[in-house]
Amino acid sequence: MPSRLSLALALVLSTSLPAQEVSSPDGRLSVTLDLSPGGALSYRVTLEDTLVIEPSPLGLESTLGSFSSGLTVGETATAVIDEHYTLPNGKVRNVHYQAHELTATFANRDGNLIDVVFRVSNTDVAFAYRLPSGEIPRVTIERESTGFDLPDDATAFVTWQAPPETGWMQTKPSYEEGYLIDVPVGTDSPTELGFTYPALFRLGDQGWVLISETGVSSNYVGTRLADPTTDGLYRVAFPQSGENGGIGDATASASLPLLTPWRTITVGRTLATIVETTVATDVVTPQYEPSIAYQGGRATWSWLLWQDASMNETDQRTFIDLAAEMNYEYVLIDALWDTNLGREKLAELVAYAQSKHVNVLLWYNSNGAWNNAPQGPRNRMNSAPARQAEMAWLQSIGIKGLKVDFFGGDKQATMKLYEDILTDGNAYGLHFNFHGATLPRGWERMYPNHMTSEAATASENLVFSQGFCDGEAQRSTIFPFVRNPVAAFDYGPMVLNRRLSRDQASGTTRRTTDAFQLATTVLFQSPVQHFGLTPNNLEEQPAFVIDFLKTVPTRWDETRFIAGYPGKLAVLARRHEKQWYVAATNGEDEARTVSLSAPFLAGQTLTLIHDQSDGSAACDQITIATDGTFDLALAPRGGAVLSP
Missing domain, CATH: 2.60.40.1180 (Golgi alpha-mannosidase II)
Known part of the structure; x- marks a missing residue:
């Protein structure tokens, strides 16, 4: 259902900006936007009488000039957002999103315009930059000035960024690092590369703040938080040049007009606000209609405990039978099926599974040339001709979804690969689970065949x-x-074997x-759950566990x-x-x-x-x-x- 916008326009003609404020529908959460005498933008966030984000910088550095200083005021507009939408495979099904919006327009020294857009709901702040069309039809964003200044006494729950081309077969960064737990703000990451989203902060006994990002598509990069200053300012950082095997730029280039991804700040007195937020999907829109009604479900999965050696016909039939016994919707056939089974045998297994009312999910390597992960199938998902031919064959034999692995970065080129895989897959009725992958940023709504991702x-x-x-x-x-408040999380839960x-x-x-x-x-x-169940568990566990x-x-x-x-x-x-x-x-x-x-x-x-x-x-x-x-x-x- 489209948003119902009630617009109230107000011209601001001075060269300085009187503080502009936008508050939540219930009036408890507010954002104040300021412009300094030197033309630098900042914002602050207040929950009732508590300053939860201290004055923090805004702005971009781009080929259209600097939007971080030397700005002058254009006009402002306000709007009321009132929208209902459905998440068929989410943590909540029916969402009613209500927010107040402030759009403030500024001009830089080169005469180019930027809109700063804030939306404030009762629990969340979301903001983005919009660069309108102009004489120059394209732009490259080189970096951002955006930051989040947490109160000095706050503590952080954050996971650090990995250096590029590290880890197994140079597959990192893949959002699979450890956590710093309850550390003072201002604490650097062990890699000195900052932290990935989401980042959780405790404000003493005043509440909680979750910072994340949503709405990333092929027209931008995925960002992270750089190591903070000693007093708790976390700035937005772009990808490292070595990500994605060094392929692609670490900047963002796009045609105009451009709406950047939304940065999100979820604020509450208790963790209920954090757990129950829907801001990651509230501020994005579907990029296409689903070609079919994509269905979640439970899956058996031999690889977790039986590992590579289980990629043979006998063991895969065993796990198909296990799925049928458990009334599960899926079985996941993991890596190496291309060499250990072959395409003809795979088609036979798919037919066997379907005869048992079980559908098959299938593993693929994302490569390309961005890491050395040897597992196959390789070179099927990385280019449009190969990908579309493969997906047409997958559809013909009855495959319902894919697990695609080993991406390794947040560059624009990588984000485009995610989008291309999802878009092509929708044409063939395939849904997706990404592993060795970035945090999905609003993708459950943007791309309706995105089911889940690992990203931890x-x-x-x-x-x-x-x-x-x-x-x-x-x-x-x-x-x-x-991790889970902002997107589905394919952890692969539930192992009952004592020795793994x-x-x-x-x-x-x-x-x-x-x-x-x-x-x-x-x-x-996660709408698709890959359980670590093995056949012996049916005999070892009491009936109430299996039921x-x-x-x-x-x-x-x-x-x-x-x-x-x-x-x-x-x-x-x-x-x-x-x-x-x-x-x-x-x-x-x-x-x-x-x-x-x-x-x-x-x-x-x-x-x-x-x-x-x-x-x-x-x-x-x-x-x-x-x-x-x-x-x-x-x-x-x-x-x-x-x-x-």
């Missing part, structure tokens, strides 16, 4: 590193408050409880925060149709009992799967009190899940 340290690392297993519980309480291998006699050792693992199926939101895994949804109508603190505890509720699910994980090494309040569950009787002392799961019925309160006992690195 996901479950595959449990197999690679005992240290990652040791830290699994703590990370489970970070992702729901930092096929024979369970070798490999890394899982440190979390079974109830914890079940909770992650709800805690981590839960047969019925747990992957698409949600509503998401609510109940309790938590990043690094310590996460408790979230998600609703599918009329049924609520609650997931809790304990990120610490000590047992705890948490007293919770969820008035929307008042009086309901739910099934509770919880921890036992040996790490296995038990099942009971629990009736929530009439005031919505209840207690959960969580083992060290344990969890619980409530379901209908």
Whole structure:
């Protein structure tokens, strides 16, 4: 449904800007825009009486001149935004976006114009730059002056940027680094390259701020936050020249008019605002209509625990049968199928899966020449002729979606590759999951066949590193408050093997409880969930565990925060149709009992799967009190899940 804009135009003819303010519909959240005597723009954000973003710089440096200083005032306009839209595969289905908008126009010393656009809802600030058409039809943005100045006493929960062409087979940066947890603002990254979005900040006892970016398409770069100043100013930084294997520029070039991506600031007194925000999709628009109704679902996946050796016909049939037994919608056939199975055998497996009412998802390498990852298929997704021919064949044999891996950067050339893959895929009815990839920035709405992305340290690392297993519980309480609020997250949750291998006699050792693992199926939101289930689990686990895994949804109508603190505890509720699910994980090494309040569950009787002392799961019925309160006992690195 299109926005209904109520415009009120006001000319401002002076060479200095009296402070311009735009507030949220409820009046609690406001942005003030200032222009200094030297023509430099800044803004600040206030929640009620709390300054949550201190005066922070705005502006661009471009081939049309500087838009960071020497600006003079043009006109301003205000608007009211009132829009309803649907996310068929999101954390919430029906969204009502209401905001107030301020657009302020400025001219630089060369006489070129820039609009600075702010939208303020009751929980979020979003802002972007618009360069209108002029005598020169194109522009290159060389860098931005944009920044976010956090209060001096704030603390940060942030993941650092990796150097280009590092990591396995030079595949980084891929948004798979560790987190700094609750560190003072002004703390540099260990790589001295800054931090990727989203970035979460705690304002003492005054609230929380989540900073991110949305609306990135083929006409811009993906940005990050540079290392801060000692007093907490985080500036926007462009990609490094070595990203994407050195291919492509680290600047952004586009035809005019140009609307840059939106920078977003989610603000709230509690983490509920952070968890429940929809700002990443609020301010973007679909780039095309879906060619089909793309469906999420659950998938089995041999590679996670059985690894490369499972890429053979027998094992893939085993996991197809497992998907059928579990009533799952998908099986994922991962890397190396091109050499280990071949195209003819793959087509036979797809037909076999469909005879069992299971659809097939298929892995591809994104390459190209931007890294040395050897897994195939290669050189199928990187150029339009090869990609379209491949997708036509995939459609002909019945493939429903692709997992494309190993991108390695945020340059404009890389963003264009994402867009081209998604756009071509829509023509062939294919949906997508990106791994070794950037944060998706509003793509669930912009590109309706984008289902999910990795963009964090996901479950595959449990197999690679005992240290990652040791830290699994703590990370489970970070992702729901930092990574997952802005986009679907393909973590690959839920492993029940104690030793993470096929024979369970070798490999890394899982440190979390079974109830914890079940909770992650709800805690981590992704419309396509690749579960680490293996055939032996059906015999080893009690019936209530398997029954839960047969019925747990992957698409949600509503998401609510109940309790938590990043690094310590996460408790979230998600609703599918009329049924609520609650997931809790304990990120610490000590047992705890948490007293919770969820008035929307008042009086309901739910099934509770919880921890036992040996790490296995038990099942009971629990009736929530009439005031919505209840207690959960969580083992060290344990969890619980409530379901209908």
